[in-house]
Amino acid sequence: MKAAFFHSARDIRTEETHDAQEPRPGEVLLEVTAVGVCGSDLHGYVFGDVGGIVNQEPLVMGHEAAGRIIALGPDAPPHLSIGQRVAIDPATPCLQCERCESGEPHLCLNLQFMGLWPYHGALRERMVHPARCVFPMPENISDVGAAMLEPLGVALHAIRLGKIVVGEDVAVIGAGAVGLLITRLARLQGARHVFVADRFKWRLDIAANFGADYVIDVSKQDAVEEVMRATNKRGVDVAIEAAWVAETANQCVQMVRYGGRVVVVGIPAKDELTIQASAARRKEVPIVYSRRMKHVYPATTDLAHMGLVDVDALATHRFTLDQAKVAFDTAADYQDNVIRSMILPNMK
Numbered sequence: 372m373k374a375a376f377f378h379s380a381r382d383i384r385t386e387e388t389h390d391a392q393e394p395r396p397g398e399v400l401l402e403v404t405a406v407g408v409c410g411s412d413l414h415g416y417v418f419g420d421v422g423g424i425v426n427q428e429p430l431v432m433g434h435e436a437a438g439r440i441i442a443l444g445p446d447a448p449p450h451l452s453i454g455q456r457v458a459i460d461p462a463t464p465c466l467q468c469e470r471c472e473s474g475e476p477h478l479c480l481n482l483q484f485m486g487l488w489p490y491h492g493a494l495r496e497r498m499v500h501p502a503r504c505v506f507p508m509p510e511n512i513s514d515v516g517a518a519m520l521e522p523l524g525v526a527l528h529a530i531r532l533g534k535i536v537v538g539e540d541v542a543v544i545g546a547g548a549v550g551l552l553i554t555r556l557a558r559l560q561g562a563r564h565v566f567v568a569d570r571f572k573w574r575l576d577i578a579a580n581f582g583a584d585y586v587i588d589v590s591k592q593d594a595v596e597e598v599m600r601a602t603n604k605r606g607v608d609v610a611i612e613a614a615w616v617a618e619t620a621n622q623c624v625q626m627v628r629y630g631g632r633v634v635v636v637g638i639p640a641k642d643e644l645t646i647q648a649s650a651a652r653r654k655e656v657p658i659v660y661s662r663r664m665k666h667v668y669p670a671t672t673d674l675a676h677m678g679l680v681d682v683d684a685l686a687t688h689r690f691t692l693d694q695a696k697v698a699f700d701t702a703a704d705y706q707d708n709v710i711r712s713m714i715l716p717n718m719k
Contacts, residue, residue, distance in 0.1 A: 375695035375714070378428035380419035383432070385604030385693050394444035397501045401459070402513035406493045407435030407522065407686070408546060410615075410703045410714040412486070414638050416699050423642055426719030428489045433714070434461035434486035436493035437508070437517030438500075448502050450566045457505040458517040459493065460484045460668060477528075477665040484663075487659060493694060498715050509676050515713050516675055520546075521683035521689040522711075523674065524667035525636065526552035530560060532659050533634045535610045538619045540607040542598055542626055543583075545614030546574035548711045549636060550684045551581050553611055555680050566607065567702070568622075569614075570595040573708040577684070598626040612637050622659070629654045635660045647657035685710045692716040 372390045375376045378496045394400045412432050415421045451457075464471050464479035471479050485500075486492025486538060508517045526549050531658040535541060541562040543550050546569035555566050559579070567578040568587040575586040587597045598607060609632045610623035616639035623633045624646055633656055637643075651658065674680045689700040698712040 372449045372496045373692050373716070374431045374491075374655050375433070375692055377426065377432045377602050378429050383416065383696050383699055385695050388495070390653075391495075391499050393533070394442050394499050396445045396497050397502055398444040399447065400442050400497065400499050400652060401442075401505070402497055403436060403438045403493050403495060403716045404440065404456070405437045405518040406433040406714045406716065407518050407521065407548075408433075408698055408714065409435050410549065411638055414615075414640070416701050418640060421487060422638060424488050430486070430488055431491035431494050432486045433492035433494035435518050436461065436485075437514045438493075438505070440505070441497070444502065448519060451505070453641070456508045456514065456519045458508055458518065458668060459500055460504040460506065461492070461521065461661060463501050463504055476682050477663050485504045488698065490648030494523075494692065494716065496501040496692065497514060500547050506672060508672070509630065512672070513683055514715075516715065517695055519686055519711070520602055520668060520671040520675060521664075521682060522548050522684045522685075523552050523671045523682055524664035525549050525661070526556055527667050527671060527674075528633050528664035529611055529613070529636045529661045530556045532609060532661050533632055535560045535562055538563045539609060540564045540566070540602060542566040542568070542594075542607040542610045542623070544568045544594060544610070544612050544622060545570070545576045545637060547613065550611075550613035551577055551685060551710070552680065553613055553636070554583050555581040556580050557609075557611075559679060564601075564607075566595075566598050566601070571705060572676065574710065577710065578719055593594060595622050595625045603630075606631060608632070611635070612681035615640055616644045617641070619647075621646050624654070624658070626658055627654065629655055631656060633658045634661055635659070686713045688712045689716070689718075690714050691718050
C-alpha cells in the first residue's frame with residue numbers, strides 16, 4: 372500500500388508502507404477516495420509544525436477526506452454497509468471527559484485527530500477509522516465534495532460562533548477555501564453586506580460568486596479603510612479572520628463596530644498574534660477563537676445535497692498520491708489559481 376509521509380518542512384514523500392489492518396469492533400476499513408490539502412496541512416508543510424506540534428517521525432498527513440467502506444468490523448452500526456461512500460470526520464473524541472460530556476467534543480481533552488502527530492491521516496490508499504466518525508453520502512455529493520465537507524464544517528462552526536443576525540454586516544479576511552465557504556454561509560445566514568479581503572484576484576472573483584458585495588484587493592487597498600469608508604465609519608457587526616493571522620486579527624478589531632464580534636479561524640505562522648489593546652477594549656470587542664468544528668456533518672451534508680453550497684467549485688486541482696508533493700507545492704505557493712488541491716489516493 373502507498374502513503375504520503377511528511378518528513379520535515381517541504382519534504383513529503385509517497386512511499387510503500389504496510390497495508391491497513393482489519394477493522395476491529397467499532398471500526399470500518401476504507402478505501403480513501405479524496406483528500407484535501409488544508410491550510411493547516413500547509414502550515415506544517417511550510418514551517419515544519421502546526422501550533423507548536425512537531426512530528427517525532429514521518430507522519431501520514433491529511434484530514435479533509437472521503438472514502439468507500441470495504442470492510443466492517445464486528446457489531447458494525449446497521450446504517451453502514453460495504454460499498455457505501457462516506458465523509459470522514461477526522462476527530463475522534465473520547466466521549467467521556469468533561470468537555471465531551473458538556474457537549475463540546477471538539478474540545479475533548481483526549482482528542483485524536485488524524486493527520487496531526489501522533490495520529491496518521493488519510494493520504495494513503497486504505498485506512499481504518501472509527502465507524503461513529505464516518506457519514507454516508509447521498510449520490511449527488513461527489514467523493515471530492517464529501518472531502519470538502521470538512522472545511523465546510525469549519526466554516527459553519529465559525530459562522531455559529533459569530534452569531535450573525537439577519538441584516539448584519541460581515542467582513543471576511545482571507546478568501547481561501549474556508550474563507551470562501553464562510554462568505555457563502557454568511558450570505559445564507561442573512562448578512563446584509565459581506566466584505567471579503569484577499570490579495571489574489573482569482574480568489575476575489577470566486578468570493579463575488581459566493582455572495583460578497585464588496586471585494587477588497589489588499590495588494591492595492593487598505594482593508595480597514597475600505598470597510599470603514601463603505602460603512603460610513605461604523606464598521607461591520609462581525610469580522611471573521613480566515614487567513615494566517617499575522618496582521619489580520621488586528622485588522623478585524625479595527626474594522627468591527629463598537630460592541631461587534633471577532634472570530635479568529637486562521638492559524639498564525641509564528642503561533643502568536645498582536646492586537647491593539649486600546650481598540651479592542653474601547654470597542655468592548657469579544658474575540659473568539661474557532662477550533663475546527665462540532666456536530667456539523669448532518670448540516671454540511673444537507674447544505675451540499677440541497678445545492679446551497681457548491682463545495683466542488685473550490686476543489687480546483689486534482690492529483691494522484693504519487694503527486695502529493697506537487698499538490699502541496701501548488702497550494703503552498705499559490706500556483707495556477709489554486710483554491711484547494713485535492714489528492715485522490717486510488718486514482719492511477
